[in-house]
Amino acid sequence: MAGTETERPPESGASPAGGAQKRDGAQGRDDAAELAGLEAGLDALDTRAQARIPLARTLREKALPPAVAVVLVLALWQSAFALELKPDYQLPSPLMVWDALAEEWYKGTILGVVWQSVSRGALGFLVALVVATPLGLLVARVKVVRAAIGPVLSGLQSLPSVAWVPAAIIWFGLTDATIYAVVLLGAVPSIANGLVAGVDRVQPLHLRAGKVIGATGLRGVRHVLLPAALPGYVSGLKQGWAFSWRSLMAAELIAISPELGVGLGQLLETGRVYQDMPLVLGAILLILLVGIGIELLLFAPMERRVLRNRGLLAAR
Amino acid sequence: MPTTLSAQDPEAAARPRAGDQQDRQRQAGYAAQLDGVSKSFGRPGARQQVLDGISLDVAPGEFVTLLGASGCGKSTLLNLVADLESPTEGTIDVPGGRPALMFQEHALFPWLTAGRNIELALRMRGVPKAERRQEAERLLTLVRLTGAYGKRVHELSGGMRQRVALARALAQDSQLLLMDEPFAALDAITRDVLHEELTRVWAETEVSVLFVTHNVREAVRLAERVVLLSSRPGRIAREWRVGIPQPRRIEDAEVSGLSVEITEELRGEIRRHGRH
Numbered sequence: 001m002a003g004t005e006t007e008r009p010p011e012s013g014a015s016p017a018g019g020a021q022k023r024d025g026a027q028g029r030d031d032a033a034e035l036a037g038l039e040a041g042l043d044a045l046d047t048r049a050q051a052r053i054p055l056a057r058t059l060r061e062k063a064l065p066p067a068v069a070v071v072l073v074l075a076l077w078q079s080a081f082a083l084e085l086k087p088d089y090q091l092p093s094p095l096m097v098w099d100a101l102a103e104e105w106y107k108g109t110i111l112g113v114v115w116q117s118v119s120r121g122a123l124g125f126l127v128a129l130v131v132a133t134p135l136g137l138l139v140a141r142v143k144v145v146r147a148a149i150g151p152v153l154s155g156l157q158s159l160p161s162v163a164w165v166p167a168a169i170i171w172f173g174l175t176d177a178t179i180y181a182v183v184l185l186g187a188v189p190s191i192a193n194g195l196v197a198g199v200d201r202v203q204p205l206h207l208r209a210g211k212v213i214g215a216t217g218l219r220g221v222r223h224v225l226l227p228a229a230l231p232g233y234v235s236g237l238k239q240g241w242a243f244s245w246r247s248l249m250a251a252e253l254i255a256i257s258p259e260l261g262v263g264l265g266q267l268l269e270t271g272r273v274y275q276d277m278p279l280v281l282g283a284i285l286l287i288l289l290v291g292i293g294i295e296l297l298l299f300a301p302m303e304r305r306v307l308r309n310r311g312l313l314a315a316r
Numbered sequence: 317m318p319t320t321l322s323a324q325d326p327e328a329a330a331r332p333r334a335g336d337q338q339d340r341q342r343q344a345g346y347a348a349q350l351d352g353v354s355k356s357f358g359r360p361g362a363r364q365q366v367l368d369g370i371s372l373d374v375a376p377g378e379f380v381t382l383l384g385a386s387g388c389g390k391s392t393l394l395n396l397v398a399d400l401e402s403p404t405e406g407t408i409d410v411p412g413g414r415p416a417l418m419f420q421e422h423a424l425f426p427w428l429t430a431g432r433n434i435e436l437a438l439r440m441r442g443v444p445k446a447e448r449r450q451e452a453e454r455l456l457t458l459v460r461l462t463g464a465y466g467k468r469v470h471e472l473s474g475g476m477r478q479r480v481a482l483a484r485a486l487a488q489d490s491q492l493l494l495m496d497e498p499f500a501a502l503d504a505i506t507r508d509v510l511h512e513e514l515t516r517v518w519a520e521t522e523v524s525v526l527f528v529t530h531n532v533r534e535a536v537r538l539a540e541r542v543v544l545l546s547s548r549p550g551r552i553a554r555e556w557r558v559g560i561p562q563p564r565r566i567e568d569a570e571v572s573g574l575s576v577e578i579t580e581e582l583r584g585e586i587r588r589h590g591r592h
Binding site: 035036038039042043045046205206208209211212213214215219223224227228230306309310311 | 398400414416417419421423424425426427428436437439440441460468469470471473474475476484487488505506509512513516
């Protein structure tokens with residue numbers, strides 16, 4: 001700044017020759033160059049570079065702790081088995097559970113069973129998405145609708161969806177419709193509530209800015225409101241998937257019929273009927289793995305991306 | 317940033333304007349006209365009048381600052397002109413179409429890059445897809461942010477964000493730019509630089525500016541005309557034409573001199589409120 005002072009002391013700056021309103025000639029160009037340089041310096045000083053975290057550190061910090069936890073649980077389980085706290089038909093060893101799953105694998109049915117459930121869960125989730133999104137928007141944006149069904153919608157979230165199974169069976173019999181009805185009743189409230197929460201947290205300033213640039217009505221919803229509400233919406237989707245999967249298992253466990261085919265829920269029930277504890281534990285393990293797998297492979301990366309794009313993930 | 321193309325070549329930066337809007341403005345002879353504008357908030361019985369009988373013309377291409385202490389309703393006045401709120405009484409005419417508005421916070425959309433923020437404004441204006449990218453790059457160059465197209469909002473400094481916000485406001489191609497204390501949250505050096513940028517961009521684009529601030533020196537540094545508002549309710553207390561030629565600096569003796577005079581007047585206005 002010292003150079004600036006000598007070049008243009010305040011006294012001379014106040015009265016440039018000619019009194020021209022707009023800068024011209026060499027003087028103007030010098031000013032422009034000086035300003036550009038100053039600005040570039042400010043920009044450089046103020047911008048933070050973000051270093052990428054090395055892979056080895058990511059593995060050490062993110063992958064190691066859960067791996068250790070799993071090993072510890074398995075070790076506890078194995079020692080409980082070795083101490084014979086319970087007879088082995090009630091408390092099998094990890095290896096026995098593994099063998100039960102391997103046996104199902106060699107029968108060649110297990111992939112079909114998993115697929116039956118996953119495809120139902122996915123289809124139910126997608127239908128829930130299509131129903132819940134406009135519903136959530138209506139509740140969030142239309143006062144009357146919010147007053148009318150807002151509390152019911154958030155109340156429904158605390159109703160275990162297994163409670164719907166008897167009603168669904170009476171309505172639809174032992175059909176796929178029963179299962180999908182239960183999945184929808186479980187997932188729709190969480191997705192809709194997530195969207196409502198997301199919309200509620202949208203900064204009013206962004207809505208005003210949208211209005212100023214002419215994003216009003218449906219264009220405002222599409223270009224401002226929905227993207228602004230995306231973080232809440234994505235966490236609603238995540239929870240919606242968890243609820244879909246849970247509800248599906250409850251429905252499959254209770255609604256059993258040859259026409260419905262065999263999903264993971266039915267496999268669990270088969271294990272109970274035959275008092276086959278290794279199979280029961282194996283089925284539980286599979287249900288858990290599918291739930292966690294889809295969360296880790298699909299929803300966690302989606303959420304991370306949304307947050308990172310907005311600079312909300314930086315300092316973690 | 318070596319490219320100061322727009323600073324040296326005003327022709328390249330002259331924006332294509334929607335012809336009929338400009339015609340309307342030329343016919344009207346003003347960029348904005350406020351006639352007896354009043355605004356009250358609250359329920360009947362407990363009404364609070366914020367603005368009282370404001371009449372003000374902004375000429376095409378003019379730079380006007382609205383100056384006032386807090387509570388004088390200057391932000392409300394901008395919201396009225398921006399059509400975000402409606403006046404209780406009086407009329408507001410903006411012949412050049414929907415005015416652009418810059419806020420104290422950058423108000424950029426964090427889910428879009430800097431360039432995409434500008435493109436959204438272009439899209440809302442109806443600029444065809446094929447032209448948007450180039451136009452956004454041109455506007456970024458105009459505010460000297462060449463190369464910032466793909467930057468996320470959180471990766472930019474406060475001053476850079478406000479420059480992107482300025483570019484987005486210019487993308488609306490409005491004849492009238494409303495600014496609501498846009499530099500109040502910036503540090504002094506950055507603010508100085510942005511004053512120079514704004515003066516330059518204003519000279520190049522011939523846009524009319526209505527700029528709200530509580531900072532007297534800023535008002536004098538930027539404006540051709542300073543309008544002082546009294547508080548509660550806001551009325552026009554006095555006006556000054558600023559004859560000091562651009563480029564000015566905030567530390568110039570003439571800027572200081574006029575600032576001292578206006579500050580005295582502003583203090584007088586504020587003191588009046590302590591008397592009853």
